Amino acid sequence: MDTTPSRLCREFARILGSTPSVVNGVCTATRSRTNLHPVVLGRTAESFMFVPQAFSFENINKSGKALCLGETVLLQEEVNPFMSKLRQHGIIVTATHNHWLFDKPRLLYMHFESVEEPLTFARKVRDAMRVLTTQQIQVESSSHGEVEFSSYETEGNDGQDIEVQMDRQSDSSLCDQFSRILKGEMHTFEDDICLVMRSRHNIQPVVLGRQGRSFLLIPQMFTFESMSPDGRALCAGETVILQEEINPFISRLRKQGILVTAFHNHWLFEHPRLMYIHWLSIDRPLDFARKTRNALSVLTDRPVRFRSRTSMKRR
Numbered sequence: 001m002d003t004t005p006s007r008l009c010r011e012f013a014r015i016l017g018s019t020p021s022v023v024n025g026v027c028t029a030t031r032s033r034t035n036l037h038p039v040v041l042g043r044t045a046e047s048f049m050f051v052p053q054a055f056s057f058e059n060i061n062k063s064g065k066a067l068c069l070g071e072t073v074l075l076q077e078e079v080n081p082f083m084s085k086l087r088q089h090g091i092i093v094t095a096t097h098n099h100w101l102f103d104k105p106r107l108l109y110m111h112f113e114s115v116e117e118p119l120t121f122a123r124k125v126r127d128a129m130r131v132l133t134t135q136q137i138q139v140e141s142s143s144h145g146e147v148e149f150s151s152y153e154t155e156g157n158d159g160q161d162i163e164v165q166m167d168r169q170s171d172s173s174l175c176d177q178f179s180r181i182l183k184g185e186m187h188t189f190e191d192d193i194c195l196v197m198r199s200r201h202n203i204q205p206v207v208l209g210r211q212g213r214s215f216l217l218i219p220q221m222f223t224f225e226s227m228s229p230d231g232r233a234l235c236a237g238e239t240v241i242l243q244e245e246i247n248p249f250i251s252r253l254r255k256q257g258i259l260v261t262a263f264h265n266h267w268l269f270e271h272p273r274l275m276y277i278h279w280l281s282i283d284r285p286l287d288f289a290r291k292t293r294n295a296l297s298v299l300t301d302r303p304v305r306f307r308s309r310t311s312m313k314r315r
Contacts, residue, residue: 001025015122016055023215024199026058033073039139040103041282043226043234047193056214057118067210068121071111078132079108085128086112094268099278101261104139111266115208174285181289182222193225200240206306207270224285235288238278245299246275252295253279271306
């Protein structure tokens, strides 16, 4: 599969001030809101998972219209102005909610979709994003990332023995191991932040009547950052999840002392019903990776397919 962004993909990303890439065969444009410097569980949280802006388009028809998706992190005061701008442009707002707990400032995330020409969608979104602040939003982290939930961090691990990782081994090497445990399809280590990404390829959803493969629809992401001298870091995860998987997955996370911070929809008019779950822990990264791998084992790997209805149109 060609992973070189097309000219259309590059222009889509340029309009949105983002980096183009091809993920699962889909044009995906990503950037971080680098003016936001949040703190989560007392630690600096600047991974893409905390301050994302992501956009994609796919399944272009003969008239040049595609399934276009977008999401962005927002401050509370930005939610309604941004939502109003999207609606003025006829873009469907599909969800607004938290992804995390114990965050400063309070971070919210908006998801939106449309079936239209990709560059038209990009220009509309760019116009809407003009209402977002460009000021630096800085919050001081606590000196050692101390939080009130240390008892949660030492709960049982469901009978499994988890090896204690070597003290402060190479963070880059640690990221490689973190990715291998979680079976990452790609990972990066930049500015002391490890980000691992993979997709749930067995889920093949239909959105607004169109088949979708965008990473925004079927993501699994894991990160660690803000490592302290004791080898513990702010660790976080996210996965797309089917409705029937939610409670078994939550139970497995909680048995291992991981904080479940949100589960909810991101999109509308999709089949099957897609939910997304987010979780956090202050932990040694490899321990967190093993605990997460254990929890992910309850998710089905059977194919979940739905036939698209190309004649279906929603506005």
